[in-house]
Amino acid sequence: MLSEAIYLDFNKLEFETYLTEFGFLYIEIDEAVIKFKKWSSKKSVSSSLINFPSKNYILPEPLGVTLIISAWNYPYQLALAPAIASLAAGNTVIIKPSEVAIHSSNALKKIISENFDANHLAVIEGGVEETTKLIHSKFDKIFFTGSTQVGKIVYKAAAENLIPVTLELGGKSPAILTEDCHLKRSIQRLVWGKFLNAGQTCVAPDYVLVHQSLKKDFLKGIEEKIKLRKYSIENQNFTKIVSVKHTQRLVNLLENQEVIFGGNYHIENRDFEPTLVLNPTWESPIMQEEIFGTVLPILFYENFNDAIQQIKTKEKPLAAYLFTENSKYKDQFLNEFSFGGGCVNEVIMHLVNGNFGFGGVGSSGIGAYHGYEGFKTFSHFKSILEKPTFFEIPLRYSAYSANKLIWIKRFVNWSKYF
Ligand code: NAD
DSSP states (O other), rough: HHHHHHHHOOEEEEEEEHHIIIHHHHHHHHHHHHHHHHSSOOEEEEGGGGGSEEEEEEEEEOSSEEEEOOOSTTHHHHHHHHHHHHHTTTEEEEOOOOOSHHHHHHHHHHHHHHHSOTTTEOOOOOOOOHHHHTTTSSSSSSESOOOHHHHHHHHHHHHHTTTTTEEEEEOOOOEEEEESSSSSHHHHHHHHHHHGGOOOOSSOOOOEEEEEEGHHHHHHHHHHHHHTTTOSSTTTTTTTOOOOHHHHHHHHTTTTTTEEEEEETTTTTTEEEEEEEEEETTHHHHHHHHSSSSSSEEEEOOOOHHHHHHHHHHHOOOEEEOOOOOOHHHHHHHHHHHOOOEEESSSSSGGTTTTOOBBOGGGGEEBBBHHHHHHHEEEEEEEEEOOOSSSOGGGOOOOOOOHHHHHHHHHHHHHHOO
């Protein structure tokens, strides 16, 4: 039922659905089932001299009733991965899936209502009106995945009730190819990551900056790779754009652009061929808006430092990718440029490591999840100091004296050795 629904929404192949939805979720479920007892156990920490003798520990507790609002592009993964984390932390969960992938939203509602107690895990479907009501209600936590624009609305509404919020947002994630990169491998991985789910991936490479010296070989190589994958609007095995409106938005982005490959689309059928756009200006809509589709702008640079300085002037992206064999470039990219997370010589796959938190920075998000980071996101950690009653150092009690102050200062000074 879930696969069929996603096929109706996206025409998505079972292979891709397994890879990006179910496979990912099975890993998250297994990890939570195996580790949640360890995650939720009391953790002892060392005491301080000033509090001698005492036991000190951190006690995780659930936040309470949590709301998960999700985006449409991976309708199950984005709704259920945070739900797994929230349930593992002991909360109850209400999921509000996106109304845009309507078949998947319906299927999620059906399968959850048939298998879970609604007081524990429930789905409320709907669009702006229903979500607006929910975000003005008194939840103990709101976890939102979606656009930066709507993220601000959610953040503002949650602030009225001082509800803690995690925002998993988007942005324009760059990929950079340096002159010494492994060109064949770089193109192979770039094409896979860009056109996976027809480009409707929050961490897809949004645009690519290529060193000038690679121009001819890069353009030849990327066109060959796209042709090899048989991506075209005649290929009915290619994932569709989610709606007519979203397809039209991509068409609009091509206005006044130099399309050097692809560019064919069928708006009513929601088909849009992988399309390469050459040298758009930074001011054009295609370089301002998150593309979230099958269009890849290609820009060339001469100097790596200039390329880094250029992308640093933009909002901090959710992801960034560098293809290089040069450690100097790698160091500069990692140390000077702020982004949510990313890869060197790879794209997207940093998501598939439960030891990494996944989230943005700046306008691409607040907070993180996946694996233990997800558990932390949905927990409160109580700090507890437990003291025995058989012993007392009476220094802190009045009557205060000069002698007591000397001893307090000594304790403060000695604390650093403990
Ligand atoms: P969206 O912001 O339009 O919608 C997200 C959710 O908010 C939906 O459930 C929708 O019903 C609700 N919503 C929409 N408008 C609203 C409003 N005015 N008031 C209250 N609720 C509203 O985003 P989208 O189009 O579903 O998803 C695309 C965006 O999500 C892209 O920017 C993408 O990068 C981002 N995204 C981020 C991640 C991540 O993990 N960081 C994952 C997937 C998608």
